[in-house]
Amino acid sequence: MQIARLDDLAVHYRIDGDPDGAPVVFANSLGTDLRLWDQVIPLLPEGLKFIRYDKRGHGLTDCPPAPYAMGALVTDAERLMDHLGVTGAVFVGLSIGGLIAQGLAAKRLDLVRAMVLSNTGAKIGTRDIWAERIDAVNAGGTAAVVDATMQRWFAKPFHDTPDFHAWRTMFLRCPAEGWTGCGAAIAGSDFMTTTAALRLPTLGIAGSEDGSTPPDLVRETVDLVPGSEFHLIRGAGHLPCVEKPEEYAQVLGDFLSRHAGTA
Ligand SMILES: O=C(O)CCC(=O)CC(=O)O
Numbered sequence: 001m002q003i004a005r006l007d008d009l010a011v012h013y014r015i016d017g018d019p020d021g022a023p024v025v026f027a028n029s030l031g032t033d034l035r036l037w038d039q040v041i042p043l044l045p046e047g048l049k050f051i052r053y054d055k056r057g058h059g060l061t062d063c064p065p066a067p068y069a070m071g072a073l074v075t076d077a078e079r080l081m082d083h084l085g086v087t088g089a090v091f092v093g094l095s096i097g098g099l100i101a102q103g104l105a106a107k108r109l110d111l112v113r114a115m116v117l118s119n120t121g122a123k124i125g126t127r128d129i130w131a132e133r134i135d136a137v138n139a140g141g142t143a144a145v146v147d148a149t150m151q152r153w154f155a156k157p158f159h160d161t162p163d164f165h166a167w168r169t170m171f172l173r174c175p176a177e178g179w180t181g182c183g184a185a186i187a188g189s190d191f192m193t194t195t196a197a198l199r200l201p202t203l204g205i206a207g208s209e210d211g212s213t214p215p216d217l218v219r220e221t222v223d224l225v226p227g228s229e230f231h232l233i234r235g236a237g238h239l240p241c242v243e244k245p246e247e248y249a250q251v252l253g254d255f256l257s258r259h260a261g262t263a
Pocket residue numbers: 028029030031094095096097124149152153186211212213
């Protein structure tokens with residue numbers, strides 16, 4: 001197991017692929033851990049170094065008291081990359097991970113040579129929506145929102161698969177403090193202005209059935225960056241890397257082949 005001790009926070013991370021390869025960093029969504037990428041990473045091009053981590057309050061990373069600021073989540077990614085001596089990575093962020101990608105690119109462009117904004121937006125939801133969900137999780141844990149979340153996350157046919165149960169279980173095991181902490185960070189984030197000022201290769205990936213960050217939101221967000229690319233995965237929801245890993249890996253792999261560079 002790989003743990004980075006970053007001052008006040010112990011961060012669980014994992015490295016796969018070529019240890020000497022060009023770096024690709026993955027940031028997960030709310031209520032998931034680094035297993036989010038299990039099915040995709042083995043299908044990506046060889047010769048790259050794949051780094052993934054559990055954000056604060058999730059997986060095996062420390063869970064400080066809520067709420068968290070988006071600035072803290074961005075700083076965690078920055079400190080982890082500095083700790084590992086990684087610069088010039090392709091940063092792949094899904095949902096809240098995509099907010100982290102945008103914040104990190106605005107703050108430390110030396111760390112991010114290209115970004116993949118998957119199922120995310122420059123701004124996700126409203127303060128009222130997040131306040132309502134945070135109140136519910138404070139009262140009843142993630143169980144209080146699990147059914148509505150699964151409806152937004154997964155296309156209907158996926159609900160009948162054995163994997164659906166496993167992802168639901170992962171969500172239920174997310175500590176309320178970690179979920180509400182990160183929920184508060186999403187509520188307070190608006191990267192419209194800073195993302196529109198970014199100039200770096202950018203790929204947007206959306207799922208046609210995504211009830212959390214619909215395709216229009218992803219497209220509007222990546223359109224803020226001139227020259228960006230966009231791919232819609234049909235029949236998938238909020239986690240297309242889980243529902244359609246082959247298509248996801250094909251699109252991501254093509255982008256990495258063009259933009260990951262060399263170590
Ligand atoms: O639970 C939801 O539907 C919202 C998810 C979201 O926007 C944040 C995330 O998945 O990281």
